[in-house]
Amino acid sequence: MSETAHLQVRDLTYRYDPEAEAAIDGVSFSISRGEFVAVLGHNGSGKSTLAKLLNGLFLPSSGSVTVSGMATSDAGRTWDIRRTAGMVFQNPDNQLVATRVYDDVAFGLENIGVPSGEMPGRIDEALRLTGMLEHADRAPHLLSGGQKQRVAIAGILAMKPEALILDEATAMLDPQGRAEVLDTVLRLNRVQNITVVWITHFMEEAARAQRVLVMDHGRVVMDGGPKEIFSRVDLLRELRLDVPPMTRLAKLLRERGVDARLDVLNVEDMVEEVTRLCPSCLKN
Amino acid sequence: MLRDITLGQYYPVDSPVHRLDPRAKILLAFLYIIGVFLVKDLFMYLPVLLYLAMATWLARLPFPMMAKSLKPMRILIVFTFILNLFFGTGSRELLRLGSIVIWEEGLLNALHFTFRLILLVTGSSILTLTTPPVTLTDGLERLASPLRVIRFPAHEMAMMMTIALRFIPTLTEEADKIMKAQTARGADFETGNLMARARAMIPLLVPLFISAFRRAGDLAMAMEARCYRGGEGRTRLHVLKFSRRDLIAFLSMAGLFIILLLPGILK
Numbered sequence: 001m002s003e004t005a006h007l008q009v010r011d012l013t014y015r016y017d018p019e020a021e022a023a024i025d026g027v028s029f030s031i032s033r034g035e036f037v038a039v040l041g042h043n044g045s046g047k048s049t050l051a052k053l054l055n056g057l058f059l060p061s062s063g064s065v066t067v068s069g070m071a072t073s074d075a076g077r078t079w080d081i082r083r084t085a086g087m088v089f090q091n092p093d094n095q096l097v098a099t100r101v102y103d104d105v106a107f108g109l110e111n112i113g114v115p116s117g118e119m120p121g122r123i124d125e126a127l128r129l130t131g132m133l134e135h136a137d138r139a140p141h142l143l144s145g146g147q148k149q150r151v152a153i154a155g156i157l158a159m160k161p162e163a164l165i166l167d168e169a170t171a172m173l174d175p176q177g178r179a180e181v182l183d184t185v186l187r188l189n190r191v192q193n194i195t196v197v198w199i200t201h202f203m204e205e206a207a208r209a210q211r212v213l214v215m216d217h218g219r220v221v222m223d224g225g226p227k228e229i230f231s232r233v234d235l236l237r238e239l240r241l242d243v244p245p246m247t248r249l250a251k252l253l254r255e256r257g258v259d260a261r262l263d264v265l266n267v268e269d270m271v272e273e274v275t276r277l278c279p280s281c282l283k284n
Numbered sequence: 285m286l287r288d289i290t291l292g293q294y295y296p297v298d299s300p301v302h303r304l305d306p307r308a309k310i311l312l313a314f315l316y317i318i319g320v321f322l323v324k325d326l327f328m329y330l331p332v333l334l335y336l337a338m339a340t341w342l343a344r345l346p347f348p349m350m351a352k353s354l355k356p357m358r359i360l361i362v363f364t365f366i367l368n369l370f371f372g373t374g375s376r377e378l379l380r381l382g383s384i385v386i387w388e389e390g391l392l393n394a395l396h397f398t399f400r401l402i403l404l405v406t407g408s409s410i411l412t413l414t415t416p417p418v419t420l421t422d423g424l425e426r427l428a429s430p431l432r433v434i435r436f437p438a439h440e441m442a443m444m445m446t447i448a449l450r451f452i453p454t455l456t457e458e459a460d461k462i463m464k465a466q467t468a469r470g471a472d473f474e475t476g477n478l479m480a481r482a483r484a485m486i487p488l489l490v491p492l493f494i495s496a497f498r499r500a501g502d503l504a505m506a507m508e509a510r511c512y513r514g515g516e517g518r519t520r521l522h523v524l525k526f527s528r529r530d531l532i533a534f535l536s537m538a539g540l541f542i543i544l545l546l547p548g549i550l551k
Contacts, residue, residue, distance in 0.1 A: 057509060079511050087509040094499045095506035099418050099450045106521035111511040116523045123521075141453040155510060 005030040006163060006195045007054060007085070011063035014053055014218075018061075023049045025218035026063070033162070034193040036186070038206035038226075041215035042240045047199045048090075050215065051167040054197060055085040068162055083112055085163040086156030090171050092148035093141075101127070101143070101151050102136040108159045119158075126158035129192070130184050146177025150184055157188070163195040164188065170200065182208065203230070203244045207265040214239065231262035246270045293353075295413045300529060301343035302414045306423025308530040313411040315537050320403050322544045326392070329399045331543045335536070336407055343414050353409035354402060361401050368394035419522075421445045426524055439515030447503070455496060462491050 007030065014024040024046050031037050041047040052058040053065055056072035067085045070077040086108075089095050098104040105123045114122065127133040130150040140148055149169050156164065166185065170178040182198075182205055189196045198209060206212050212229045214222035216239050222229050230236070230243050233251045237243075243251070246264050250273065253260040260277060264270050274281060301309075316335075323329055340350055354361070372390025379386040412420070425442030432438055463473060466487050473484050 052505075055509060057505060079513065082509055082511050087506075089502065089506050089509075091499075091502055093454050094502035097447060097450060097503070097507060099446070103418070103521060107507075107512070108510040110518050110520055111513065113517050113519050116519055116521060119519075119521050139453070140450070141457070152506075159511070 005066075006033040006035070006068060007031040007197070008066040009054075009063070010066075012050075012053065012060050012065060013062045014049055014058060015061045022061070022218050024053065027218070027220050028063075029213065029220060029223060031195060031197065033195055034189070035211060036189045036196045036198065036209045037211045037213060038209035039197060039199045039213045039215060040201065040203070040206050040229075040241060042201060045215040046218040047215050048167050049218075051087065051165050051197065051199050054163075054165050055087050056081045057087070079112065083108075083159045084161055085165055086159060086161035088149065088152045088156065088164070088166045088169045090168040092145045092152065092172060095152050096140040096148060096155075099139055100136075101132065101138055101140060104140060104151060105155045105158050108155050112159060122158045122160075123154075126154040129157055129188065130154040144177060145173040146180035149173065149177070149181045153181070153184060153188075161194065163197065165197045165199070167199050168201070169198075170202065170205065178202070178205070201241075203242050204266075207244050214241065226265060227263035230265060233262060293409070293412055294416045295345055295349065296416075297344045299342060299344040299414070301339060301410070303529060304414075304533055305524055305526055305530050306415050306419045307427050307524060308526065308533060309411050309415055310420075310423050310427060312533055312537055313408055315541075316407050317404060319537075319540055319544055320400055320407070322541075323396075323399075325547065326395060326399070328544060328547065329403065331540060332403055335540050336403065336410070338536075339407075339410055343410060345410070345413055349413070350406050350409065353413075354405055357401065357405050361398055364401060365394045365398045368397050417449050418446060421449070422520075422522060422524070439518075443515075451496075451499070454499075455492065458495060459488060459492050462488055 009030065010028050012024055012027045013022050015022050027050070039047050039050065049058065053060060053072070055067065056065075056078050059073055065072045067081045070081050070084070072078070072081055096104045097107050102123060105126055106119055109119050109122060123136075124133065127136055130153050132147065132150050132154055135143060135147060135151075140151060143151065152169075153164070164185065166181075170181050173181065185196055185198065186208065188194050196209075198205065200206055207226045207230065209226060212222070212224065212226050213220050214229060214236070221239065222232070222235070230247045233243050233247065242248075244265050246266055246269060247262060249270065250260040250262050250264040254262065258277065260273055264273050304312075320332060323332065340347060369386060369390055370384060372387055372393050374387035374389030376388040377385055378388050378391060415423070421442045424445075425438050428436060428438035428441070467473065471484060471487055473481065473488070475481075476484065
């Protein structure tokens with residue numbers, strides 16, 4: 001296995017039950033080390049199932065998933081795979097185990113048999129990286145949703161993972177919590193070179209990834225940079241996906257005969273585009 | 285209404301008793317209970333009471349708080365006293381009120397039971413007042429772990445207790461939310477007789493149970509994703525170590541036992 005393909009998925013098919021329709025239907029892609037990939041799709045598109053296949057919580061019905069060269073179907077490597085590809089789930093209340101933040105971060109370390117003496121250093125580091133160090137002694141139920149998710153991320157970071165899979169980790173959070181969590185993960189991706197698979201249905205979040213996979217009916221239907229993906233407004237509509245507001249504005253401008261480009265993702269891009277189209281408009 | 289449920293009764297101050305190893309505290313509580321039952325002579329409760337007072341003082345627990353721990357037991361204590369007083373039989377008559385006879389043995393028994401109950405309740409509340417529930421669970425797991433050879437699921441029990449403690453506030457909050465939602469739709473939880481009130485709980489309990497099962501499924505998945513695979517090969521963040529403090533505590537308990545057993549030996 002080459003070092004560049006960190007997560008490798010080949011002809012992956014998964015059925016919840018042998019007679020059922022395939023939840024994942026012949027998917028292949030590979031993700032390089034250090035990449036930040038967003039997986040988009042509406043409800044039931046198979047994106048959460050894909051997440052659970054990536055760290056061996058589900059095993060492929062056919063095809064293969066390889067994490068850092070280890071196949072998830074190899075029962076002997078299950079635990080190595082799970083500590084390599086850590087996972088954060090949707091509901092912030094249902095993934096913390098202990099009654100104190102500090103103890104919860106220790107949970108994974110206890111499970112993988114890290115010597116007691118080594119734990120405090122790793123826990124402090126993980127809490128520092130997620131900005132939760134000052135809350136170390138608090139009870140999880142007293143934290144905000146965004147803080148709980150950051151504790152969950154810290155719990156995984158302490159295990160020193162190489163990849164982080166976030167299965168709609170921001171879906172139940174308020175806008176501030178969403179921003180907190182996304183910023184934390186973006187920073188970890190940049191600074192620690194952790195590969196990130198960010199599963200979401202929020203376009204604004206996907207727009208900040210390096211690469212976007214769009215899923216529909218268990219297949220990957222689009223794969224590319226966010227600008228490339230979002231400029232295909234009509235196809236996204238067809239998949240019942242929204243486009244970022246600024247991209248939609250560009251599309252509307254085009255429909256009215258303005259020659260705007262469609263790879264506009266945010267307000268800054270739009271300002272640039274408008275300046276290009278009409279240099280005099282933004283004079284003052 | 286559901287907000288005022290407190291978890292355990294841990295009294296957070298720093299004291300030598302708080303810092304004892306939880307295993308030592310559990311064992312000491314156990315020995316103390318045996319000690320209370322060793323008392324044959326009424327005035328021998330005095331050393332036990334002194335020991336208890338000393339422990340309370342060392343644990344920096346306010347004495348009124350200890351008295352408060354008896355409050356839920358007051359009916360039972362009074363009831364036990366009366367029952368033993370009036371229904372005991374013996375050989376020496378103390379008092380005769382019509383057909384009711386109070387015997388000396390009856391009075392002695394009643395006093396014994398009352399003292400025992402009071403001392404047992406206050407004594408064991410020192411354990412729960414000075415040990416956070418999670419630490420207590422930890423201690424229980426470690427103490428019970430030798431029983432694994434007879435397949436006693438020590439780790440699983442402790443993990444269940446920890447998770448229960450973690451989820452009680454979450455589920456309480458949820459129950460509160462469901463209650464408000466149902467009240468908004470006209471449900472009435474406050475009025476009616478016992479049966480009506482019990483029936484009114486159904487629209488609260490059903491959604492709560494469903495949600496609890498869903499949470500359990502999610503949590504199991506999350507725990508597995510974090511490499512949880514039972515107690516085998518697990519290391520612990522908190523290492524329990526017996527210290528000199530624990531030894532001193534055990535010596536003090538031994539002292540109490542000598543005092544309690546001395547009259548019997550001297551006879």
